[in-house]
Amino acid sequence: MRSLAPAFIITVGALFVLFMVISDSNVLEAIGGRTNNVGSVNGVDISYQEYQMAIERQRESQKQQTGNDIPEEQFDQFREQVWESLITEKLIEQEVQRLGITVSNQEIKDIILGEDPPAFLKQNFIDSLGRFNREMYEEAIFNPQNEKILLQAEEFVKQSRYREKLQSLLEAGITVSEDEVRRKFIEQNTYIDAKYALFANSLFPDSALNITDKDLRKFYNDNPDKFKINxxxxxxxxxxxxxPSQADSMMVIKNLENVKKLADSDTSDFKYFVDIYSESPYSLDTVSVATLSSEAVKAIKDAAKGSIVGPVPSNKGGFEIYRLVDILPSNEKFVKASHILITQMGSDEANLAEANRIYQELKNGADFKQMAISYSKDPGSGKNGGDLGWFGKGMMVKEFEDACFSGKVGEIQKPVKSTFGYHIILVTDQSSSKYVIERIHNAVKExxxxxxxxxxxxxxxxxxxxxxxxxxxxxxxxxxxxxxxxxxxxxxxxxxxxxxxxxxxxxxxxxxxxxxxxxxxxxxxxxxxxxxxxxDGLEKFEDIQPKIRQLLVIEMQYQKARELAIEVMKKAGNDLNKVTEIDSRIQVGNTGRFNSTTSIPMIGRDNAFIYSALEMKVGEISGPVKGVRGYFIIQLLDKTPFDSTAYQAQNTTLRNSLIQEKKSMALNTWLSEIKEKADIVDKRYIFYGY
CATH class of the missing domain: 3.10.50.40 (Chitinase A; domain 3)
Known part of the structure; x- marks a missing residue:
C-alpha cells in the first residue's frame, strides 16, 4: 500500500514556510513549556518555538532538495530569510482575518477528492506512463494509518486556499483601459524616424557655472525634501x-606528523591513509614546482621515489604530506627567483641610479634578503626578502622573464628595466622536472x-x-x-x-x-x-556641500541647456538644418528607424525622447524635451501608420498580457505596502545574539 508521506513531506517541506499561517501559537508555545517571544507583528507575538520550528522545517526541506545542510557561514543569512517569510505569513494571516476570508471543510474536501487533486498529493500515484491511479490514491486517503499526514495535508491545502482567495481579491479590481491597450500596441508596432538636436548638459561644465556658497545655501533651503533623513x-x-591561531596550525602539523609515522610504518597503500585522514579526495597528480609551495618543492626535490615527506605548507592553505610516486622529465623550465624593485624615485634616471647603487652594494657582499626588505618597492615580495617563488614561462613580464631564464643560479644580475621599474634579480634555483604525487591535505581551522x-x-x-x-x-x-x-x-x-x-x-x-x-x-x-x-530631519548643510553642489550643477545645466535650445531654435527659425551654423557645439543627427524597444544610435535608451516622438505627427517639431543627457528638439521624419486591423486582431492578446503583468505585481506591491506600515518588533538578538 502506498503512503502519502514521501510526496507530502518533500513538497510541503519546500513550500510550507512560504504559505503556512500558524493559527494556534499557544500550541507551539506549550512545546517545551516556554512562552518567550522573539518578536511580534502588529501586536501578534511570534514565539521562540514557532520561529525555531520554521527554521528547522526549512532546513530539513533544504536537506531533502539538495542533500546538503546549510553551511555554518550562511546560517545567519538563512535564519534572516526564514524570519522574513514568517513576517509575511503573519501579515497575510492578519489580512485574511480582517477581510473575512474563510475556507470551509467542504472546500478542502472537494480539492483533495476532486477530479484533479493537488500535484503534491497525487504525484506518488502516477505510473510510468503518466496515468493517475485514483483507486490507490483514495485508498491511501481513507487509510487510518495516514490520518496524521492527511491532517497536515488538509492544513496545507487550507492555507494555500486562503492565499488564493486573498490573491483573487487583490486582483479583482485590476482593469486595463482601452487607452492602455492602444498605447501598448503603438509601443510594439510603431516604428519612427526622427531628426534631433541635442543641447547637452556637458556644454556647461561645473567650472563655468560660477556657483557660490550663497547659491548652495539657497538650493539647500529651497529643496528640503532632497535632504530629509531618518x-x-x-x-x-x-x-x-x-x-586560526599558531596553536591551531601546530595541532594540524602534529596530527599530520603522526599520520606520516603511521604511513611510514605500514604496508598499506597510501590511498588508504588519504581516504581516512585527508580533507580532500584522493587523486594521483602530476605537478610542477610552480604549483607547490616553496617548502613543498624543497621537500620533494630532496626526496627519493616512494618516500613520504612533510608536513609542509600547502598553496591551498593548511598543510600537506606527500608520497613521491615518480619524477618525470619536462620540456618546461621553471625558475625560483628573488628581486629588488626600484621605482618611484622621481625620474627614470633617478630609478636607474638607485638600482645601480644597490647592485654595487650587493656585489660588495650586502645581504640580498635584507636589502630587498629595506629598498624593494614590490609590496608583495619585498617584505619576504624579494622571494617570488617558482614560476614558468609566460607568468612574468617579458624583460623580467628573459633575464630570469637566461641567468645562472646564485648570480646577482645587473638592473633590468620593465614597465614596473628596475629589477635587481637573483635566480635561486632551477627545475626541468615534474613530480607524480599523492597527498593528504588538512586545512587549519579555528x-x-x-x-x-x-x-x-x-x-x-x-x-x-x-x-x-x-x-x-x-x-x-x-x-x-x-x-x-x-x-x-x-x-x-x-x-x-x-x-x-x-x-x-x-x-x-x-x-x-x-x-x-x-x-x-x-x-x-x-x-x-x-x-x-x-x-531625524535634514542632513547638515556643512556635511553635504559636495552633494548639494552636485545636485545644483545638474539643475543649472538642465536650465541652461533649455535656455540655449529655445534661443538657438528661435534664431534658426525652427529649422534644425541651421542649428550647427548658429552653434557648432550642438549635436544634430538622425535616429534612423527605431521603436520603443530599441536603443537609439548616438543617444542610447532615453524614454523621454522615445515617448515624445511616439506622440508626434510626421513633420512636427517638438519644443524642448528633457532627456537623460540634456534637452532635445525633435523633428519627426517618418512614422508607421496606425493599423486598425492589426490592432483589433491583437487587442485581446495585448489586454490579457497587460492584465497578467498587473496581476503578477499586485501581491508583491500589496505585501510591500502592508509591511512598510506594519509594527514589526524584532527581539531575536535576545536568543541568538545577533
Missing part, C-alpha cells in the same frame, strides 16, 4: 576576527579553544573600554579601530559589519560614546562604540 547612527568598532580565547579578549576589551575609553584602550592594546557607515533603525545590514539586529538596537537604545558588550558576527566577535548620533 535618524541614523555610526559605530566605531574593534573586530576580533575568526581565524579551534574552540582559539575562539574562546578571542571571545575572552573581546570581553576584556569591552570591560576596559567602558572604564578607560574606547580608543585609548584600543591604542594601548594595539587593536585596529574601524568605523561603519551611517545606518537607520530599519537597516537590515550595518555597513562594514553586515546583518546584526542586536547591534542596530544597541546603537539606537544607547547614548553617544556608549560601548557595547561583545556581539557575534559570522566572521568574528565585535565590540562597538556609538560614534555619531544623527537625529
Amino acid at each position: 535618524a541614523q547612527r555610526k559605530l566605531k568598532y574593534v573586530l576580533f576576527r575568526h581565524e 579551534s574552540a579553544t582559539t575562539r574562546d580565547a578571542k571571545f575572552a579578549a573581546a570581553n576584556d576589551f569591552s570591560y576596559l573600554a567602558k572604564k578607560n575609553g574606547f580608543e585609548k584602550e584600543a591604542e594601548l592594546m594595539n587593536y585596529t579601530v574601524q568605523e561603519t557607515g551611517s545606518f537607520t533603525l530599519k537597516s537590515v545590514s550595518i555597513p562594514g559589519l553586515g546583518a546584526n539586529k542586536r547591534l542596530v538596537n544597541f546603537a539606537f537604545e544607547n547614548s553617544l560614546n556608549s560601548v557595547s558588550e561583545v556581539h557575534k558576527l559570522p566572521n568574528g566577535f565585535v565590540v562597538a562604540q556609538i560614534s555619531e548620533v544623527i537625529s
Whole structure:
C-alpha cells in the first residue's frame, strides 16, 4: 500500500514556510513549556518555538532538495530569510482575518477528492506512463494509518486556499483601459524616424557655472525634501576576527606528523591513509614546482621515489604530506627567483641610479634578503626578502622573464628595466622536472579553544573600554579601530559589519560614546562604540556641500541647456538644418528607424525622447524635451501608420498580457505596502545574539 508521506513531506517541506499561517501559537508555545517571544507583528507575538520550528522545517526541506545542510557561514543569512517569510505569513494571516476570508471543510474536501487533486498529493500515484491511479490514491486517503499526514495535508491545502482567495481579491479590481491597450500596441508596432538636436548638459561644465556658497545655501533651503533623513547612527568598532591561531596550525602539523609515522610504518597503500585522514579526495597528480609551495618543492626535490615527506605548507592553505610516486622529465623550465624593485624615485634616471647603487652594494657582499626588505618597492615580495617563488614561462613580464631564464643560479644580475621599474634579480634555483604525487591535505581551522580565547579578549576589551575609553584602550592594546557607515533603525545590514539586529538596537537604545558588550558576527566577535548620533530631519548643510553642489550643477545645466535650445531654435527659425551654423557645439543627427524597444544610435535608451516622438505627427517639431543627457528638439521624419486591423486582431492578446503583468505585481506591491506600515518588533538578538 502506498503512503502519502514521501510526496507530502518533500513538497510541503519546500513550500510550507512560504504559505503556512500558524493559527494556534499557544500550541507551539506549550512545546517545551516556554512562552518567550522573539518578536511580534502588529501586536501578534511570534514565539521562540514557532520561529525555531520554521527554521528547522526549512532546513530539513533544504536537506531533502539538495542533500546538503546549510553551511555554518550562511546560517545567519538563512535564519534572516526564514524570519522574513514568517513576517509575511503573519501579515497575510492578519489580512485574511480582517477581510473575512474563510475556507470551509467542504472546500478542502472537494480539492483533495476532486477530479484533479493537488500535484503534491497525487504525484506518488502516477505510473510510468503518466496515468493517475485514483483507486490507490483514495485508498491511501481513507487509510487510518495516514490520518496524521492527511491532517497536515488538509492544513496545507487550507492555507494555500486562503492565499488564493486573498490573491483573487487583490486582483479583482485590476482593469486595463482601452487607452492602455492602444498605447501598448503603438509601443510594439510603431516604428519612427526622427531628426534631433541635442543641447547637452556637458556644454556647461561645473567650472563655468560660477556657483557660490550663497547659491548652495539657497538650493539647500529651497529643496528640503532632497535632504530629509531618518535618524541614523555610526559605530566605531574593534573586530576580533575568526581565524586560526599558531596553536591551531601546530595541532594540524602534529596530527599530520603522526599520520606520516603511521604511513611510514605500514604496508598499506597510501590511498588508504588519504581516504581516512585527508580533507580532500584522493587523486594521483602530476605537478610542477610552480604549483607547490616553496617548502613543498624543497621537500620533494630532496626526496627519493616512494618516500613520504612533510608536513609542509600547502598553496591551498593548511598543510600537506606527500608520497613521491615518480619524477618525470619536462620540456618546461621553471625558475625560483628573488628581486629588488626600484621605482618611484622621481625620474627614470633617478630609478636607474638607485638600482645601480644597490647592485654595487650587493656585489660588495650586502645581504640580498635584507636589502630587498629595506629598498624593494614590490609590496608583495619585498617584505619576504624579494622571494617570488617558482614560476614558468609566460607568468612574468617579458624583460623580467628573459633575464630570469637566461641567468645562472646564485648570480646577482645587473638592473633590468620593465614597465614596473628596475629589477635587481637573483635566480635561486632551477627545475626541468615534474613530480607524480599523492597527498593528504588538512586545512587549519579555528579551534574552540582559539575562539574562546578571542571571545575572552573581546570581553576584556569591552570591560576596559567602558572604564578607560574606547580608543585609548584600543591604542594601548594595539587593536585596529574601524568605523561603519551611517545606518537607520530599519537597516537590515550595518555597513562594514553586515546583518546584526542586536547591534542596530544597541546603537539606537544607547547614548553617544556608549560601548557595547561583545556581539557575534559570522566572521568574528565585535565590540562597538556609538560614534555619531544623527537625529531625524535634514542632513547638515556643512556635511553635504559636495552633494548639494552636485545636485545644483545638474539643475543649472538642465536650465541652461533649455535656455540655449529655445534661443538657438528661435534664431534658426525652427529649422534644425541651421542649428550647427548658429552653434557648432550642438549635436544634430538622425535616429534612423527605431521603436520603443530599441536603443537609439548616438543617444542610447532615453524614454523621454522615445515617448515624445511616439506622440508626434510626421513633420512636427517638438519644443524642448528633457532627456537623460540634456534637452532635445525633435523633428519627426517618418512614422508607421496606425493599423486598425492589426490592432483589433491583437487587442485581446495585448489586454490579457497587460492584465497578467498587473496581476503578477499586485501581491508583491500589496505585501510591500502592508509591511512598510506594519509594527514589526524584532527581539531575536535576545536568543541568538545577533
